[in-house]
Amino acid sequence: MSFLAETEAMIAAWHGIAPPNAAARVMAADLVATIRAFEAVRGQMRFEDEPASFEAALQETKE
Amino acid sequence: MSEPCDLGLVEAADAVARREVTSAALLESCLARLDAVNPKINAAIWVDREGARAAAAAADAALASGTRASGTRANGTQAGGALAGKLFGVPLAHKDMYYQAGKPCTCGSAIRRDFVPDYTCTVVERLGAAGAYSFAGLNMAEFAQNPTGHNRAFGHCHNPWGLDHITGGSSSGSGALVASGGTFASLGSDTGGSIRLPASACGVTGIKPTQTRVSRYGVMPLSFSADNVGPLARSARDCARVLSVIAGHDPRDPTSAANPVPDYEAALDGDLRGQRIGVPTNAFVLGADPAVLAAFEAALAVLAARGASIVRLELPLMPAIAAYGGVVSRVEGATIHARWMRERPQDYAVHLSGRMYPGFAVPGTYYVEALARRGPILKAFAAEVFAKVDLLATPTIPTALPTLAETDIDAAEASGPAETIARFLAVSVNTRPFNYLGLPAVSLPCGFDGNGLPVGLQLAGRPFAEARVLKVADGYQRETDWHRRKPAGI
Numbered sequence: 001m002s003f004l005a006e007t008e009a010m011i012a013a014w015h016g017i018a019p020p021n022a023a024a025r026v027m028a029a030d031l032v033a034t035i036r037a038f039e040a041v042r043g044q045m046r047f048e049d050e051p052a053s054f055e056a057a058l059q060e061t062k063e
Numbered sequence: 064m065s066e067p068c069d070l071g072l073v074e075a076a077d078a079v080a081r082r083e084v085t086s087a088a089l090l091e092s093c094l095a096r097l098d099a100v101n102p103k104i105n106a107a108i109w110v111d112r113e114g115a116r117a118a119a120a121a122a123d124a125a126l127a128s129g130t131r132a133s134g135t136r137a138n139g140t141q142a143g144g145a146l147a148g149k150l151f152g153v154p155l156a157h158k159d160m161y162y163q164a165g166k167p168c169t170c171g172s173a174i175r176r177d178f179v180p181d182y183t184c185t186v187v188e189r190l191g192a193a194g195a196y197s198f199a200g201l202n203m204a205e206f207a208q209n210p211t212g213h214n215r216a217f218g219h220c221h222n223p224w225g226l227d228h229i230t231g232g233s234s235s236g237s238g239a240l241v242a243s244g245g246t247f248a249s250l251g252s253d254t255g256g257s258i259r260l261p262a263s264a265c266g267v268t269g270i271k272p273t274q275t276r277v278s279r280y281g282v283m284p285l286s287f288s289a290d291n292v293g294p295l296a297r298s299a300r301d302c303a304r305v306l307s308v309i310a311g312h313d314p315r316d317p318t319s320a321a322n323p324v325p326d327y328e329a330a331l332d333g334d335l336r337g338q339r340i341g342v343p344t345n346a347f348v349l350g351a352d353p354a355v356l357a358a359f360e361a362a363l364a365v366l367a368a369r370g371a372s373i374v375r376l377e378l379p380l381m382p383a384i385a386a387y388g389g390v391v392s393r394v395e396g397a398t399i400h401a402r403w404m405r406e407r408p409q410d411y412a413v414h415l416s417g418r419m420y421p422g423f424a425v426p427g428t429y430y431v432e433a434l435a436r437r438g439p440i441l442k443a444f445a446a447e448v449f450a451k452v453d454l455l456a457t458p459t460i461p462t463a464l465p466t467l468a469e470t471d472i473d474a475a476e477a478s479g480p481a482e483t484i485a486r487f488l489a490v491s492v493n494t495r496p497f498n499y500l501g502l503p504a505v506s507l508p509c510g511f512d513g514n515g516l517p518v519g520l521q522l523a524g525r526p527f528a529e530a531r532v533l534k535v536a537d538g539y540q541r542e543t544d545w546h547r548r549k550p551a552g553i
Contacts, residue, residue: 007421007424010424011420011423011424014423015401015404015405015423016405017401017404017405017408017420017423018408019420020404020408020409020411020413020416020417020420021413021416021417021476022417022476022480023413023414023416023417023418023472023476023480023484024416024417024420024421026417026480026481026484027417027418027420027421027484028420028421028424030421031421031424031425034386034389034390034425034429037382037385037386037389038386038429038432040382040386041382041383041386044383045383045436045439045440052435052436052437052438052439053438054274054288054434054437054438054441054501055275055318055320055438056438057437057438057439057441057442058273058274058275058320058441058501058526058527059320059322059526060442061441061442061445061446061449061525061526062273062322062525062526062527062528063524063525063526063527063528063530063531
C-alpha cells in the first residue's frame, strides 16, 4: 500500500473524511516532506526532554 | 485631485479633532472611493451605509456640542479612559471575520454567508471606544486560509496595482482597499503572513504584533496558537495609532498578555542611529527575484544612511522552525473545520479543503512536539540572534508577485495542481517563520518588482518590540515616499 493510500485510509478511519479533490491528494502525499523535515531535526536539540512554555519564553525574551 | 479619503489615518483623525473636516465628509469620501474601485478590485463583501452615516452624524453632533472631550463614542455612547478620541469620527472597514453584533460576518466563506453574530469582538469595541466606527466588511481568503486573495464564494480580490495579480492574503480586501483609498486603515489577521502579505502586495504598511499582544475574543479562529490581530494602514505611524488602541490584556481572551502597552506613536522619533539591522544569509533571500532583491538592498541602504548598522548573519534553527511551524497551524485549522469537512466539503474551495485535508493525518506526537519545542526554540533563537542585532530585515515576499491565474489551485484542479500549489505556497515562505516564533513583524513598501507591483520590506523584532519595529519602519518612511504612492488606473 502506498503512503498516500495509507494516509487516505487513516484519515477515513479516524475522521470519516475522504479526499475532497486532487489538490488534497497532492498535499497529503507531500506529508512525506513533513516526515523528512521532522527526521532532519530529530535529536539535534539539547532541550529534548525539558518542560517548556511558549508564553513564558515570550516574556523571557521580550524587549 | 486629493480627496479626504486620501489622508492618512492620523491625519484624518487629527483633522476631525481640529474640526477641519467632518466625520460625515470622511465617510462619504471613503464610500465614493469604494464605489469607484470596488467593481474592479472586489474588496468589500458588504457595506453598512445607513449605520455608518448614523455614526458619522453622531460624531459630528458630539464634536459640535463639545462632548468629545469627555469620551463620547461615535455611536453616541460614553466611553471612558485615556484612549477616548484617538480615532474620533474615523470610518474604518475591516476584514470580514471580526464579530460585530447584528452585522454580517461571512468569514469569506459560503458556509458562513448568513452568519450574524450577536456579540462584538474586543478589538472593534476598543476602536469604538476610541471613536472609530465600521462601515464595511472586507473580502478575504475563505476562512483566512490562503496567501493569495483567491475567493470562490465572493469572487477573487484584485490588486489595485495590477488587476490580474494577487493581492496577497488572507487579508486581501484590507490591503486592496487601504491601497485604493477606500479606508484609512483596516484590521487584518495574521496566522502565516495574512497581514504582511497583502500589505506587501498592495503597497501598504501592516504589522503582525507579538503573539498574545492583541485580544482575539470575537475573532474567527484559524489556529489558536498562531492567530494574530493587527492593522493594515498607509504608514507605520497610522499602524502605531491603531495598535495603541487595540493592544493590551483582555479578560475575555485569557491568552492575551498583561504587559503594559506603550505609546507606540511616541516612539516614532525618526532616529535610527545605533539600530542594528540583521540580514539573514541562509534563509529569506535565497532564490529571491532580482528586482525584489534590488529593492530590498536599496531599502537597507536607506536605513544605513539614517544611522542603522547592517549586519549579515546566519540564522539558527531555520529547518526546525519550518518543520514545526508548518504542523501547528495545519493541525489546528483541520481541527476547527473537521465537522464541516466531514459534512459539507463541497462548500469549501478546492485550495482550502485540499490544504486542510493533510492536517488530519499529522500524528498527535508531531503536533505536541511542535508545540513543546516552540518556547525553547524561541529562547535559543532570541539568545543567538538578538544578541547581535535588534531587528531582522527580509523581503516580505521573495518572488515577483504572481498573477491570480498562476496561483489558482481550483482552476488547475483538472490539469494537475502540483506546480500551482508550489507557486501558491511560495508566497508565504518568508512570513511563516515569525508566526511560529511569535515575533512582531511589519511589512512596508520599499519599491516595485519588474512588473510594477509593490515590493515589501519585512522588519521583525524581539517579543513585544512593536515600538522599535514601528520606529524603524517610520524612520524609513520619513526618507522615502513608496508608502505615499497611489495605484493609477483604477
